[in-house]
Amino acid sequence: MTAPPATKTPVAILGAGLTGMSAAFHLGEAGVPHRLFERSDRVGGHAITVEDEGYRFDRTGHLLHLRDPEMRALALSWIGEDWVEVERRSMIWSSGTYTRYPFQANTFGLPPQVAYECLAGFLKAHFAADRPAPKSFEDFCLAHFGEGISRHFMLPYNARLWGVAPSEITADWCARFVPLPKLEDVVAGAVGLNDRELGYNTRFVYPRLGIGVLSEGLGRALRTKAELRREVGAVDWRGRTIRVGDEVVGYDALVSTLPISVLVDRLIDAPDAVRAAASRLRCSHLYYLDVALDGPCERPLHWVYVPEERYPFYRVGCYSNFSAALAPPGCANLYVELADRAAPDLDALLPRVAADLVELGLVASPRAIRFARLRRLDHAYVLFDHAYFASLDVIRPFLADHGILSVGRYGGWNYSSMEDALIFGRDAARDAARLVREGGRGTAP
Ligand SMILES: Cc1cc2nc3c(=O)[nH]c(=O)nc-3n(C[C@H](O)[C@H](O)[C@H](O)COP(=O)(O)OP(=O)(O)OC[C@H]3O[C@@H](n4cnc5c(N)ncnc54)[C@H](O)[C@@H]3O)c2cc1C
Numbered sequence: 001m002t003a004p005p006a007t008k009t010p011v012a013i014l015g016a017g018l019t020g021m022s023a024a025f026h027l028g029e030a031g032v033p034h035r036l037f038e039r040s041d042r043v044g045g046h047a048i049t050v051e052d053e054g055y056r057f058d059r060t061g062h063l064l065h066l067r068d069p070e071m072r073a074l075a076l077s078w079i080g081e082d083w084v085e086v087e088r089r090s091m092i093w094s095s096g097t098y099t100r101y102p103f104q105a106n107t108f109g110l111p112p113q114v115a116y117e118c119l120a121g122f123l124k125a126h127f128a129a130d131r132p133a134p135k136s137f138e139d140f141c142l143a144h145f146g147e148g149i150s151r152h153f154m155l156p157y158n159a160r161l162w163g164v165a166p167s168e169i170t171a172d173w174c175a176r177f178v179p180l181p182k183l184e185d186v187v188a189g190a191v192g193l194n195d196r197e198l199g200y201n202t203r204f205v206y207p208r209l210g211i212g213v214l215s216e217g218l219g220r221a222l223r224t225k226a227e228l229r230r231e232v233g234a235v236d237w238r239g240r241t242i243r244v245g246d247e248v249v250g251y252d253a254l255v256s257t258l259p260i261s262v263l264v265d266r267l268i269d270a271p272d273a274v275r276a277a278a279s280r281l282r283c284s285h286l287y288y289l290d291v292a293l294d295g296p297c298e299r300p301l302h303w304v305y306v307p308e309e310r311y312p313f314y315r316v317g318c319y320s321n322f323s324a325a326l327a328p329p330g331c332a333n334l335y336v337e338l339a340d341r342a343a344p345d346l347d348a349l350l351p352r353v354a355a356d357l358v359e360l361g362l363v364a365s366p367r368a369i370r371f372a373r374l375r376r377l378d379h380a381y382v383l384f385d386h387a388y389f390a391s392l393d394v395i396r397p398f399l400a401d402h403g404i405l406s407v408g409r410y411g412g413w414n415y416s417s418m419e420d421a422l423i424f425g426r427d428a429a430r431d432a433a434r435l436v437r438e439g440g441r442g443t444a445p
Contacts, residue, residue: 008250009035011112012242015257016226017045018418019020021218022425028223028249032433037244039231043219047418049210055333056326057290061303061317062211063204071422078217079257082208090281093360094306098144103153104145105181108192114152119190121146126183139173157307160314160339163284173384173415234268237402252434253403255428259379259410277394280387286380289336292370298361310355314339379410403435417441
């Protein structure tokens with residue numbers, strides 16, 4: 001047990017990423033006293049921008065898809081005047097050529113044998129008499145896209161993105177993110193007739209100086225500012241206190257945006273079943289490169305999907321094509337997301353990456369690379385593996401029973417966007433305010 005609380009707040013919020021800050025913002029608007037603790041020296045979590053020798057880098061591509069009118073208005077008010085709205089320009093590089101996104105509806109331009117395999121496989125799957133419910137993401141791809149599209153794009157690309165075999169994960173994450181094209185779209189796309197953009201992300205909003213502008217603006221809009229460099233340690237769920245450095249803070253409701261497995265690890269004497277369930281949750285980490293070019297990016301693309309194993313990266317994006325203000329005049333900067341989850345040797349990797357960027361026509365010559373920095377994201381993609389629901393079904397009710405709202409992309413253990421984070425935070429504020437009114441008792445919904 002921790003010491004008795006030295007201080008007390010109705011709502012304690014852990015983590016000043018977009019979810020935690022949105023919770024704080026809405027609690028502030030509702031007049032509910034709260035405190036917001038952040039372990040880092042800045043707000044924003046995954047949604048930050050760092051400056052490096054005149055180039056500005058996000059933590060790989062962070063584009064805003066604002067679908068909810070209330071969130072759009074709020075997000076734009078936090079960003080201020082300086083943003084752009086951009087029409088997606090993304091392509092796939094495979095079989096030595098570029099095709100349009102999404103692959104499944106744009107096979108025109110691929111070598112004829114590949115395009116044939118994709119179309120024939122799709123038609124066979126589409127007209128199959130018997131389609132059993134898919135058990136894995138691999139089954140889902142084969143059932144919906146057929147052999148060719150699965151083999152040439154969906155399976156290799158997703159193995160590289162998630163860092164695990166598509167048979168290890170389910171399709172429970174993908175309804176919004178993987179466009180299921182109609183028969184007419186696939187056929188039209190195979191003969192080069194598709195003229196409309198498909199998918200959830202055809203337009204996006206982007207602050208001209210990087211996504212960190214959103215986080216900083218939200219941070220400034222908070223009535224109660226985030227407490228930086230204040231890492232939350234042990235959580236005493238029985239006594240409803242948290243330890244932050246030397247301080248023991250009591251709470252009625254706790255909003256946690258820490259990865260849910262990390263939160264459970266910090267609970268003092270969590271039940272064995274809850275601990276065991278948390279230890280089964282899986283999330284992939286990610287290595288990527290911040291690349292600064294001395295000259296321009298040779299193609300006007302926003303990002304490129306790279307499914308083939310012979311390339312060390314599965315996606316490359318160009319920040320300065322989102323907004324020229326992210327690089328010095330005449331220069332460009334890229335993010336290069338690496339498929340291998342093992343720590344790379346940058347000296348050995350860089351010549352390969354440089355040659356491949358030249359092959360993709362993005363960089364004029366390896367000499368155009370001014371610098372490349374290796375970065376790591378500890379939590380990148382929550383894995384919807386076969387134990388996902390069973391594990392969360394043990395952890396979530398336990399937390400809810402003790403006034404703990406675990407929310408956000410990693411707190412809620414899901415695959416979601418920045419706009420979702422803002423919505424999760426708003427909803428958590430409402431639930432936390434209710435818990436406070438009820439004196440901290442009761443089960444959160
Ligand atoms: C590679 C990648 C690309 C993405 N691209 C997009 C995109 O294009 N568009 C989009 O909308 N979304 C994108 N996202 C998703 C987006 O980044 C997240 O949805 C969002 O940033 C999650 O915010 P959060 O507040 O829930 O979590 P986080 O940003 O992880 O915030 C959690 C905070 O908690 C803090 N913290 C951790 N431990 C402690 C502790 N013990 N005490 C105190 N504080 C602590 C952390 O420092 C962090 O600030 C992407 C994500 C990834 C990984």
